[in-house]
């Protein structure tokens with residue numbers, strides 16, 4: 001039988017104490033209450049702060065539970081925050097690949113476009129931030145769907161003859177995404193367009209969205225119609241860079 | 251051969267960043283560290299210059315490590331910085347004398363009023379292109395020399411050095427007290443009020459007016475040109491450029507010709523219009539400033555509209571009021587309502603900058619009713635940046651005689667789509683964001699890369715510029731006019747808040 005994790009037990013105890021103290025508690029209060037060293041308590045508080053469960057008052061002396069703690073089921077990362085963190089890396093991906101770049105996240109069973117970078121050819125393009133895409137028919141969607149079993153769409157609408165409409169096939173496709181760590185799209189949403197996307201993992205490994213590029217099949221795929229390995233590498237590196245920024249600080 | 255990069259060091263108001271760029275001007279890595287904002291008294295803002303140098307010395311290697319590169323792959327360092335923030339340090343020990351006094355600091359209120367005397371705030375504008383306000387360095391230097399016992403005498407003996415942040419960094423990169431180079435560039439020098447805007451040299455008349463001994467001043471160099479070879483942090487790498495952050499952004503947006511303009515949205519926001527080699531004097535509250543100087547070529551100039559409080563209003567909303575957790579969340583909150591509900595926030599935290607230049611103004615929230623919610627206030631915070639931009643664009647158009655047809659934007663706030671759309675609506679022009687929002691750093695990298703031959707010429711750099719996003723105007727003209735009129739009425743209510751008898755020395 002696997003053992004229990006002591007630091008999680010301690011974190012739970014800290015949370016219980018904070019929940020019972022409307023005015024918040026200091027590091028020393030918590031240390032005394034739990035018989036723990038100040039540095040230990042401090043480390044627990046810092047982690048809980050980073051994941052958004054506790055907050056500090058302005059002086060920094062007192063900690064209390066954050067209101068986000070009571071709403072754990074809701075998305076923990078603000079979409080506009082995701083855009084702010086992604087913007088540098090999404091730009092870089094667009095200029096490196098020469099393709100359109102989008103960042104998306106799952107909202108009520110659809111992929112919401114959180115950020116959109118134009119194809120860097122200065123042609124006329126319209127921002128589609130805020131619009132939604134069908135998750136089963138797009139690489140961006142599959143890259144998030146693969147990690148969210150509660151969000152499988154019930155009806156799989158066909159957008160082209162290549163759209164996956166069979167739930168079993170979609171399940172297999174998502175398993176492939178999980179094992180490879182990236183997702184593809186081949187004319188499944190729009191004829192002549194292909195796409196590559198990778199999940200963005202926030203703190204603790206939670207998938208908070210995906211980043212991907214989209215372009216004409218002949219540019220996205222090689223002569224054997226496989227998604228180009230160099231583009232896959234770029235997309236994955238971009239997702240990792242955004243994830244690093246998300247974990248870095250808050 | 252291993253890929254080569256240029257390292258931009260962006261020493262900003264809130265943080266110091268190091269960003270590496272590749273030959274196509276693409277961002278490849280970023281490392282950043284915030285430093286403390288010290289508020290010893292109301293209206294005072296200070297930074298610890300040693301903390302800043304420590305941060306710079308950490309972010310540079312961190313950015314290189316991020317991509318697993320070797321320091322030898324960095325061909326040049328380009329330095330860019332928060333402007334006007336002033337520091338004195340001891341030439342022998344290299345230690346700062348007190349804290350750096352930040353551009354937002356208003357402690358020189360009274361001094362500035364006295365210096366203006368009967369001649370008015372534009373007393374020195376012919377010589378230096380700037381009005382007398384608390385914003386620029388010279389009054390601050392005078393204040394520092396006058397408020398530390400014995401310091402003026404030491405300064406006159408040549409024991410004290412003055413610099414804005416780029417000078418402090420160049421000095422430290424080149425050994426500090428052990429042979430460090432004491433230099434600045436024309437763009438930063440043009441913000442002191444001590445440099446003659448035509449000759450690009452320190453002007454004795456200005457030095458005398460502000461009581462500043464020449465011995466403390468750094469040597470003025472072109473913005474792009476090898477300053478020296480670093481001995482610290484990246485030993486052996488040449489410092490190829492130094493320029494103020496806003497001028498760097500103009501450069502990064504490749505606004506190399508007269509008539510080209512950009513606006514950078516960060517802590518404050520700054521619209522700069524390239525005026526070529528011509529010195530244009532504003533009649534509408536714009537500043538005349540040096541845009542850049544490349545090697546021994548003639549300098550280029552710019553007109554500037556400075557807005558002191560834009561992103562920092564969002565920070566105040568977050569930290570001061572605790573309404574949001576991160577700056578970006580303001581967009582989420584603002585989208586919970588349809589409009590501002592009639593509320594306007596004029597953030598005259600340190601007086602009003604362009605085009606008003608009213609040091610005695612202080613902020614107001616106008617149009618408050620019981621109807622106003624957090625969401626409306628969030629809108630009003632964002633809209634304040636839009637309205638301030640409109641005021642500046644109007645003034646700039648009046649000065650230049652040509653109306654702006656599109657606005658090139660960059661900086662952290664351009665991640666805010668609601669704000670970008672509001673800007674397009676309010677200005678009634680296209681708003682365009684380039685592929686690199688960290689344009690300040692890109693400009694510093696460009697200027698440094700040019701100096702060491704990493705990039706051959708300006709034309710090549712232009713071809714790196716691409717549109718990453720664009721917002722089109724949709725607002726009904728009648729609504730625009732009403733909104734602007736409301737804002738202007740709110741601005742009137744900020745004036746004359748600080749009365750002279752309230753001011754303390």
Ligand SMILES: Nc1ncnc2c1ncn2[C@@H]1O[C@H](COP(=O)(O)OP(=O)(O)OP(=O)(O)O)[C@@H](O)[C@H]1O
Nearest residue numbers: 262263264265516517561562564577578661662666
């Ligand atoms: N999504 C957003 N919406 C509104 N404001 C934002 C958003 N993201 C960042 N900001 C604001 O933009 C500013 C940060 O942008 P940026 O990093 O370009 O500023 P900066 O002026 O270069 O910083 P520094 O003061 O260190 O030089 C902050 O004041 C922050 O409040």
Ligand SMILES: [Mg+2]
Nearest residue numbers: 262263495516
């Ligand atoms: Mg900056």
